[in-house]
Amino acid sequence: MSLPIVAILGRPNVGKSTIVNRLAETKGAIVFDEPGVTRDRTYQPAYWRDREFLVVDTGGLIFDDDTEFLPLIRQQAMAALAEASVAIFVVDGQEGPTTADEEIATWLRQQSVPVLLTVNKCESPEQGMAQAAQFWSLGLGEPYPVSGIHGNGTGDLLDEALKHLPPQEELPETSEIKVAIVGRPNVGKSSLLNAFVGENRAIVSPISGTTRDSIDTVVEREGQTYRLIDTAGIRKKKHIEYGPEFFSINRAFKAIRRADVVLMVLDALDGVTEQDQKLAGRIADEGRACIIVVNKWDAVEKDAYTIYDYGEQVKSRLQFTEWAPLIFVSAETGQRVEKILELVNTAAEQHKRRVTTSVINEVLEEAGNWHSPPTTRQGRQGRIYYGTQVSTQPPTIALFVNEAKLFNDNYRRYIERQFRESLGFTGTPIRMIWRSKK
């Protein structure tokens, strides 16, 4: 579910960076002046029509055997190609085909990635066709004349590139949401399940899960289908002889792994135990959306402050899932049970939410204006160049920075908080990847 990648390659000075800058969103794009052949690949977000993708510049390809860095350069180009959906091979239309171009072409023909042969520096349309035609000899199909400087031809090139990107995943609105109900024995998981099933008469049918011993229950409510995962374990439990101390954490872990949203059920009378903390840690590690359901609320003596105080206490003891909303329910009386599914809907939506690069960069800019990144004693300061969401479920944001280690945990948490404050992400963890660009 990550963004597709378009790789740009070619020998030095053909205009690769000029083309990358034209394709990529220029705002916040990283410009490298160092001529170093060892430089890292640079990823830049780009859009064309309705598609978002990353453009990766492989650095200048040199196939001269005298080059000290030859294996390294090739390795980098290979790495870039391995993850790319399509490669743009840039050549210089004013110079015509060179030996180096032929060498790269020979090598590219052995790779499996589709290649778009791009003849740069074709400023005039008439000459451009003739300039481009010289490159049929490379055996890479039709050459596309473009001018990186003026932009001619780049639209056609991008149209062609889009054809090679993997189809955009489109999740139908009514797709089912997989929900795991986990928690210690006796917190009320089966009572909750019965409450869901009871209030939502439209049970489709119990459906066998992927493993032999697990059974899912499918429930429908207001056009949305919910698959309640591995509920056999919950229902059968009563007939099996094991004490309340027995806690099948493996079963819970398996259910968490299969879920989109986890309902983590607590017993209001017991509060948060160590086992609950372990489950919360796993939910966060697996990147699942989560709602904390405090059950048996009917059995708690309360005044006007109880909910607030109780909530604060739970949050402070479940730090791994501090982003998860809390709901106080009673499976026995049915109080607020229906509301749980509303929270599930929101969390599932946020879990697969995609935020555009421009919005992410607005948040980053705003965050940086309030608090600049820390400066070390040596006077070195972290710098965030830009960010882009690279995948969903959970939302994962890559931040391209000068040096990741200049950002301490405090600042990282601050940035995450800014994303949550500006963009919500209720009920889903978000992941941040700090990538050094050096």
Ligand code: GDP
């Ligand atoms: P790279 O080494 O392949 O990344 O090449 P650069 O993008 O740094 O460009 C190399 C040189 O070619 C620079 O002097 C650019 O100004 C020039 N250049 C790039 N694109 C064009 C173009 O479309 N037309 C012309 N005439 N020159 C270009």
Ligand code: GDP
């Ligand atoms: P499970 O082991 O997590 O599936 O828990 P059960 O659903 O079997 O419930 C364990 C016990 O808690 C049973 O005796 C239930 O009647 C009781 N219980 C479940 N939900 C509630 C609730 O909302 N309020 C109260 N007071 N008791 C509940």
